[in-house]
Amino acid sequence: MDLRSFKLHRPDHHVRAVVVGARGEQGRDLEGEAYARVDAVAEPLWAALERQAGAPVRALAVDAFARQATLSRADAANPGLRLTSAEFEALVDLVAPVARAIRGELLVRAPDVAGAGPGEARFWDPLFVANAGGWELGRAAPPLVTWFSGHVPEGMRALVPGCGRGHEARLLARLGATVTAIDLAPTAIAQAQAMTPPELTIAFAVADLFARMGSPPAFDLVVEHTCFCAIDPARRDDYVTAVADSLQPGGLLVGLFYAHGRPGGPPFTTDRAEVERRFAPRFTIEQLAVAQGSTLIRHGQELFAVMRRR
């Protein structure tokens, strides 16, 4: 679930947020203890905004997608102040934790299926049925959209493992790639198919990525988005093998690796050193750095990677 916009109103102890999920946008409110938890995370931000505004700040409205913000000052003669893009980016390390706290309060959590683990369809499928997947952005991840708009995959044979509802698969197909998109969860694949307009041809399939280990290399491109973080970390070398085996020599793995730094999962965190260590035996790592233009709730917590299969 992503956060499209939010407004914190300190005098009313109230947050109004617009969230985005598989069913589109929805307005949500936070008050009482939930507001207090968010406000505590926002303390360093309020302090920075007050230094910037030169007056007490009563409210902050953030458009997370446009990366814009407006303040309301406790100054009757001059209340509104729109931050410039540069001012917003200078504060984004303080804004992002507030966005994450708001989203954390609003996240729909489904009960775990007893005894099921992330390597099983019965773990994931109910999350798609209940629309409870915290990973769901409702669109392709912005850093991937930016990368592929400049590196158009037209004519490439692309594989999207753990495709969920198929946002990246549709991005690639719209740009002219021939796309195979697989997921363990039958409901994910059914929803991905239902969300795909008839003019796009995508080979969606219920399949296990690990079944690709040792298969003939059939792809020029693999696109990773929140699949690596979804599998059991004990299987990460198997992920590398499966993806490398899927690619022709010289084929590309382009992806985002979630480096949120929290314990537990899924999503299970990673870091730059681990990605390098695990992928280097099969890939030449051409780019691996903190992603630019991540959606606000993942700001600073995604590594963007381009790797070439040797």
Ligand SMILES: C[S@@+](CC[C@H](N)C(=O)[O-])C[C@H]1O[C@@H](n2cnc3c(N)ncnc32)[C@H](O)[C@@H]1O
């Ligand atoms: C966190 S979700 C991400 C979905 C999608 N990539 C997105 O970002 O919207 C992880 C997905 O990976 C799928 N998955 C987990 N293990 C898998 C495996 N071994 N093979 C194929 N899909 C798998 C799950 O069913 C789930 O849909």
